[in-house]
Amino acid sequence: MNNNYIVIDGGVTAPQGFRAAGIHAGIKGKKKDVALLVSDHDCALAGIFTKNRVFAAPVALCRERVARGSARAIVINSGCANACTGEQGMADANEMARLTAEQLGIEANAVCVCSTGTIGLPLPMERIANGIRDAAAALSDDGGTDAATAIMTTDTRRKEAAAECLIDGKTVKIGGMTKGAGMICPDMATMLGFITTDAAVSQPFLQKALARAAAHSFNRISVDGDQSTNDTVLLLANGAAGNIPVDENHPDAGVFTAALTAVCTALAKAIVLDGEGATKFVTVTCRGAKTSGDALAVARAVSNSLLVKTAWFGQDPNWGRVVAAAGYSGAELDQSKLEVYYDDLLVFRNGVPVMQRDLSQLEAVVQKPAFQIIIDLHLGNATETVFTCDCSHEYVNINASYMT
Amino acid sequence: MNNNYIVIDGGVTAPQGFRAAGIHAGIKGKKKDVALLVSDHDCALAGIFTKNRVFAAPVALCRERVARGSARAIVINSGCANACTGEQGMADANEMARLTAEQLGIEANAVCVCSTGTIGLPLPMERIANGIRDAAAALSDDGGTDAATAIMTTDTRRKEAAAECLIDGKTVKIGGMTKGAGMICPDMATMLGFITTDAAVSQPFLQKALARAAAHSFNRISVDGDQSTNDTVLLLANGAAGNIPVDENHPDAGVFTAALTAVCTALAKAIVLDGEGATKFVTVTCRGAKTSGDALAVARAVSNSLLVKTAWFGQDPNWGRVVAAAGYSGAELDQSKLEVYYDDLLVFRNGVPVMQRDLSQLEAVVQKPAFQIIIDLHLGNATETVFTCDCSHEYVNINASYMT
Numbered sequence: 001m002n003n004n005y006i007v008i009d010g011g012v013t014a015p016q017g018f019r020a021a022g023i024h025a026g027i028k029g030k031k032k033d034v035a036l037l038v039s040d041h042d043c044a045l046a047g048i049f050t051k052n053r054v055f056a057a058p059v060a061l062c063r064e065r066v067a068r069g070s071a072r073a074i075v076i077n078s079g080c081a082n083a084c085t086g087e088q089g090m091a092d093a094n095e096m097a098r099l100t101a102e103q104l105g106i107e108a109n110a111v112c113v114c115s116t117g118t119i120g121l122p123l124p125m126e127r128i129a130n131g132i133r134d135a136a137a138a139l140s141d142d143g144g145t146d147a148a149t150a151i152m153t154t155d156t157r158r159k160e161a162a163a164e165c166l167i168d169g170k171t172v173k174i175g176g177m178t179k180g181a182g183m184i185c186p187d188m189a190t191m192l193g194f195i196t197t198d199a200a201v202s203q204p205f206l207q208k209a210l211a212r213a214a215a216h217s218f219n220r221i222s223v224d225g226d227q228s229t230n231d232t233v234l235l236l237a238n239g240a241a242g243n244i245p246v247d248e249n250h251p252d253a254g255v256f257t258a259a260l261t262a263v264c265t266a267l268a269k270a271i272v273l274d275g276e277g278a279t280k281f282v283t284v285t286c287r288g289a290k291t292s293g294d295a296l297a298v299a300r301a302v303s304n305s306l307l308v309k310t311a312w313f314g315q316d317p318n319w320g321r322v323v324a325a326a327g328y329s330g331a332e333l334d335q336s337k338l339e340v341y342y343d344d345l346l347v348f349r350n351g352v353p354v355m356q357r358d359l360s361q362l363e364a365v366v367q368k369p370a371f372q373i374i375i376d377l378h379l380g381n382a383t384e385t386v387f388t389c390d391c392s393h394e395y396v397n398i399n400a401s402y403m404t
Numbered sequence: 405m406n407n408n409y410i411v412i413d414g415g416v417t418a419p420q421g422f423r424a425a426g427i428h429a430g431i432k433g434k435k436k437d438v439a440l441l442v443s444d445h446d447c448a449l450a451g452i453f454t455k456n457r458v459f460a461a462p463v464a465l466c467r468e469r470v471a472r473g474s475a476r477a478i479v480i481n482s483g484c485a486n487a488c489t490g491e492q493g494m495a496d497a498n499e500m501a502r503l504t505a506e507q508l509g510i511e512a513n514a515v516c517v518c519s520t521g522t523i524g525l526p527l528p529m530e531r532i533a534n535g536i537r538d539a540a541a542a543l544s545d546d547g548g549t550d551a552a553t554a555i556m557t558t559d560t561r562r563k564e565a566a567a568e569c570l571i572d573g574k575t576v577k578i579g580g581m582t583k584g585a586g587m588i589c590p591d592m593a594t595m596l597g598f599i600t601t602d603a604a605v606s607q608p609f610l611q612k613a614l615a616r617a618a619a620h621s622f623n624r625i626s627v628d629g630d631q632s633t634n635d636t637v638l639l640l641a642n643g644a645a646g647n648i649p650v651d652e653n654h655p656d657a658g659v660f661t662a663a664l665t666a667v668c669t670a671l672a673k674a675i676v677l678d679g680e681g682a683t684k685f686v687t688v689t690c691r692g693a694k695t696s697g698d699a700l701a702v703a704r705a706v707s708n709s710l711l712v713k714t715a716w717f718g719q720d721p722n723w724g725r726v727v728a729a730a731g732y733s734g735a736e737l738d739q740s741k742l743e744v745y746y747d748d749l750l751v752f753r754n755g756v757p758v759m760q761r762d763l764s765q766l767e768a769v770v771q772k773p774a775f776q777i778i779i780d781l782h783l784g785n786a787t788e789t790v791f792t793c794d795c796s797h798e799y800v801n802i803n804a805s806y807m808t
Contacts (some may be wrong), residue, residue, distance in 0.1 A: 052728060052731040052732045052736050053731045053735075053736075053738075053739065054729075054730065054731030054737075054742070055739075081724075083724065084724055084739070084752065084755065084756060084757060085726075085755075085756060086740070087753035087755075088756070118724065119722075119727065120727075120752075120757040132655065141638025145424050151608070164609060174442065178453075220508035228728060229724075229728050269776075306795075317522075319524065320485075320487065320488055320523025321520065323488055323524075324523065324633050326458065327456040327457045327458030327459070328455065328456075328457070329635065332457075333457050333458070334457075335458045335459075335488070338458070348488065348524075350490060351488065351490035351493075352488060352489055352492070352493075352524075353488060391710075
C-alpha cells in the first residue's frame with residue numbers, strides 16, 4: 001500500500017483521454033463564457049450538489065446524470081445561471097445537452113450541463129448554440145486552461161489543480177478546475193467544480209471518494225455564508241490509465257482518495273484566496289471539542305461572523321469577537337476552559353485575555369496575509385478546520401451592483 | 405376590556421416614581437458613559453438575556469437578580485463590556501452593585517448591573533466608582549434622556565420610547581430606552597434594553613409579558629447575524645399607578661402586554677434604523693408557511709443574507725438572492741409555488757420572474773429608504789416578520805477598527 005501522491009501542473013486535461021475548450025459565445029461582455037470538457041471514453045460519473053431547495057435547471061439535469069452513473073462530456077456556460085427560469089429553463093438545459101451531444105456524436109444523456117451567473121434571466125440559446133459548436137471545434141488535449149477561464153464569473157483568477165499517484169503500479173492523474181468567489185459556505189455555495197481522472201474507478205466508490213474529499217475541502221470554505229442555487233461538483237473517471245478499477249477493497253483506494261482530496265483542497269483554497277474583495281486567508285481550527293459536529297459548528301461560526309471578518313480586514317486583533325462567535329455557535333463549551341490562539345500566540349485562557357496591555361504581537365499576526373486561529377474547547381478530542389477570508393469594502397462594492 | 409394604548413413622549417422616567425441620570429465618568433473619551441436608573445419603591449423585576457454560552461459577568465449578576473424577582477435600581481456603563489474578564493470581572497460587577505447600593509441606601513442585591521463596549525478589557529473601577537457617585541447625585545425625574553445617552557456605544561442616535569394605557573381605570577405608563585446598532589440578530593445581540601412601568605404587575609406575569617413582547621420585537625431584528633456576550637433586557641414595575649396587580653387573569657392583561665409590545669417594537673425598530681452604516685429599513689415577511697418556525701427561518705435567512713443586504717445597499721433589485729436565501733433557510737418550500745413581492749410588486753411566481761425586461765418599477769422600490777419584502781410559500785397559514793437593514797461600506801469601516 002502506498003499513500004503518496006505528487007502535485008503536478010495542469011487541470012482537467014492533465015489526465016489522459018480528456019479534451020477541453022473554452023470560447024467566447026457572447027453571453028457576457030467579451031470574456032470566454034462557454035466551456036466544454038470531453039472524454040474519449042465512457043466515464044464513471046460522480047457528483048455533489050447544492051442543498052438549496054431552490055436549485056437551477058442544470059442542477060436537476062446533472063442529478064439525473066449522476067443517478068445514471070456515467071457520462072462522456074460536460075458543457076458549462078458562465079454569465080447566466082439558468083436558475084428561477086421554470087420550465088423554459090429545464091427545456092434550455094436539455095437543449096444544451098442535445099446540442100453538445102450532436103456536435104460530439106454521443107447520446108444527450110451522456111452530457112452534463114452546468115450554468116453560473118445571474119439568477120432569473122433566460123439563457124440566450126442562439127448564442128449558446130453557436131458557442132457549443134465553436135467549443136466542440138476548439139477541443140484540444142491542452143484546453144483545460146481555456147475551459148477554466150471560461151467558467152469564471154466574479155473570479156479574478158483561473159483555478160486549476162492536478163496530482164499524480166500510482167495505482168497497481170500504473171501512473172494515474174487527477175485534474176480539476178473550479179470557479180467561485182462569493183457565496184462560499186457552508187455547502188460549496190456558488191461554486192462549480194470539475195474533476196477528471198484517468199483512473200478506472202467503480203462508480204459507487206467514485207461517489208464515496210468525492211463525498212469524502214468534498215467534506216474536507218469544498219464544504220470547509222466560507223466566504224460569505226450564502227448558498228447558491230447552482231453549486232455542483234462533478235467527477236469523471238475514464239479508466240485510460242488501465243489500472244484494476246478502484247473500489248473500497250482495492251489496496252490503493254487510500255492513495256486515490258488522498259490524491260483526490262489534495263486536488264479538491266487546492267481548488268477550495270483557491271476559491272477562498274479569490275473571495276470577493278478578500279485580502280487575508282485565515283485557517284480556523286476548533287480542537288478539543290466533544291464532537292466533530294461541535295468542532296465544525298465553532299469553526300464555521302467564527303469563519304462566518306461578519307464582525308470577525310471585518311475586524312480581520314481592519315487588522316484589528318479583536319479576539320473577543322472570536323470568543324463571542326464560538327459562544328453562539330451552539331456547540332457545548334465552557335468559557336472558563338476555552339483557549340484561543342492567533343498562530344502560536346495564546347490570547348485567551350481561564351476566561352480572561354492573556355495579554356491585556358501589549359497588543360503589538362497580536363497585531364503582527366493579523367497584519368499577515370495568512371494566519372491561523374485555533375479555538376481549543378478542552379472538552380474532548382474532536383478537531384475540525386474551516387478556510388475563510390476577511391470582509392472588505394471591495395466585497396460590498398462587488399455585491400452592491402452585481403445585477404444592474 | 406380595553407386594548408388601547410397611546411404613544412407618548414419620553415423614556416424610562418415617563419412612568420411615575422422613576423429617576424435617572426447619565427454622566428461622564430471617563431471610561432470612553434468625552435461622552436456620557438455611566439447611567440443610573442432608580443425607582444422610589446421596590447419593583448417587580450423581569451429580564452431576558454443573550455443565549456451566547458460566552459456571557460459577560462454582569463449578565464450572570466442580572467440573571468441572579470431576575471431569579472430573585474425584585475429590584476430597585478439599575479447601573480449601566482458603556483465603553484467596556486466586562487466580558488471575558490474571568491473572576492475579576494465578576495468581582496467588579498458585584499462591586500458596581502455594592503457601590504450603587506451604598507449611594508442609594510438600599511441592598512446590593514436590589515441593584516442590577518449592565519455593561520457594554522469592548523470585550524476583554526477590565527473595568528476601570530476607580531472611574532466607575534466616581535461615576536456612580538456622580539450619577540447618584542444627578543438623579544432626576546426627567547433624567548431618562550441623559551441615561552439613554554450614556555448607554556450608547558456605536559449608536560448614532562439616542563433611543564427612547566413610551567406609551568400610556570388604562571388599567572382598572574388608572575393611567576399607567578411604560579417607558580424604555582435601548583442601545584444597539586451592530587450585532588443585532590437573531591437573539592437581541594449586542595443590545596441593552598431597559599423598560600420601566602408604574603403599573604403594578606405580578607412578577608411571574610411580568611416575565612411572561614416581557615418574553616412575549618421581546619419575541620415580536622427585539623428577537624425579530626437583524627443587523628449582522630452575530631450575538632453578543634452582553635445582551636440584556638430588564639423590566640421594572642413599581643406599582644405607583646395604584647392599579648390592582650396585573651396577572652394572567654386581570655381583565656386588562658391584554659392592554660398591558662399590547663402597550664409593552666409597542667414600546668419594545670419602537671425600540672427594536674430604532675436599533676435597526678441605527679444599524680451600523682445602514683441606509684435602508686427593510687421589513688421581511690414570510691407568509692404561507694407550514695409552520696411558524698419555517699416562516700421565521702425564511703424571514704431570518706433573507707434578513708441575514710450578506711448578499712441580499714449588499715444588493716439593497718446598491719439599490720440592485722436582485723430578487724434572485726432573496727429566493728436563494730429562502731431556499732437555504734431549511735424551511736420546507738417548493739420553488740414552483742413560491743411568490744416574492746417587493747412592496748406590492750409581484751416579482752417571482754411559478755418558478756420564474758414576473759418581469760424580466762423592465763426592472764424600473766422594481767428599482768423604484770429598492771431606491772426607497774424603507775420597503776417591504778414578502779415571501780409567500782403557499783404551503784400553509786403561518787406568517788412571521790423580521791426587521792432588517794442593508795449592509796454598506798460604512799458597516800465595514802465601523803467594524804474594521806472597533807478595537808484599535
